[in-house]
Amino acid sequence: MTAVLAGLLLGAGVTGCAGGVAEKELSADELLDEAHATMNALSTVTIAASTTVADGTGYSSRQTTDLEGRCTNKITWAGKGTLEQIRIDDTDYVRPDRAYLEQWSGRKAAEADEQDRWIETPAAHAKPGDGLVDCTWPFSAFGTAVKGKPTEIGGRAAVSLKVTDEGDGHDAAKGVYTFYVATEGKPYLLRVAYKGTDYRSTTDFGAFDEPLAVRAPAESDVLDAADAG
Numbered sequence: 255m256t257a258v259l260a261g262l263l264l265g266a267g268v269t270g271c272a273g274g275v276a277e278k279e280l281s282a283d284e285l286l287d288e289a290h291a292t293m294n295a296l297s298t299v300t301i302a303a304s305t306t307v308a309d310g311t312g313y314s315s316r317q318t319t320d321l322e323g324r325c326t327n328k329i330t331w332a333g334k335g336t337l338e339q340i341r342i343d344d345t346d347y348v349r350p351d352r353a354y355l356e357q358w359s360g361r362k363a364a365e366a367d368e369q370d371r372w373i374e375t376p377a378a379h380a381k382p383g384d385g386l387v388d389c390t391w392p393f394s395a396f397g398t399a400v401k402g403k404p405t406e407i408g409g410r411a412a413v414s415l416k417v418t419d420e421g422d423g424h425d426a427a428k429g430v431y432t433f434y435v436a437t438e439g440k441p442y443l444l445r446v447a448y449k450g451t452d453y454r455s456t457t458d459f460g461a462f463d464e465p466l467a468v469r470a471p472a473e474s475d476v477l478d479a480a481d482a483g
Contacts, residue, residue, distance in 0.1 A: 289443040290395055293391075293459070297466075298464055298466040299321065300459070300460050302458045315387075323341070324466065331357075336351045336353070337349070342468060344377050345376065346380060348373045374476050399433070401415055407436075408444065408460065410438065410444060428450070428451075440462075
């Protein structure tokens with residue numbers, strides 16, 4: 255019995271040491287791949303972004319999404335108004351404020367009241383550049399990551415991972431993405447910061463897997479796109 259017990263203890267001790275030695279530090283690319291896999295497995299997430307263009311203009315947005323077909327988004331352009339969106343599968347509900355309508359129509363609204371009606375339109379009618387978003391998000395790797403120093407994002411321990419976008423090969427097209435990945439708990443992607451010659455942006459991710467309440471506006475508050483002109 256003593257010999258058997260000694261053998262078991264020795265085996266356990268060797269296994270423990272082997273396990274400790276086998277655990278290696280992940281590379282920058284491995285950390286980023288792990289973060290993207292974690293984000294792609296989410297059921298919901300909130301994405302808050304801000305962009306500053308080289309000419310001084312910019313915009314900010316806040317999106318809550320199930321990463322499939324249901325989401326809400328609010329985008330605000332500096333000095334050019336706000337556009338709200340609710341997407342439920344194949345339908346968009348869009349609500350521009352009065353400043354947005356005046357800016358993009360070029361006409362001063364005669365009414366003083368705030369614009370609070372939603373416009374119902376097929377999601378398939380959305381076009382690039384119109385301010386409407388898809389509920390999905392491209393959590394995927396590109397380029398080669400370089401590990402930076404430990405830091406904190408929103409009170410969470412994180413590591414920074416830098417990836418240079420080579421563009422089309424010209425120096426002017428290059429930009430640097432910095433990905434911040436949580437180093438405690440699940441390896442969430444907490445922030446992506448981009449710095450280029452044309453613009454800078456910061457995108458924060460949070461409210462991971464929290465309940466999502468996306469509902470259509472009340473029928474009395476909705477106009478059909480055809481009726482809205």
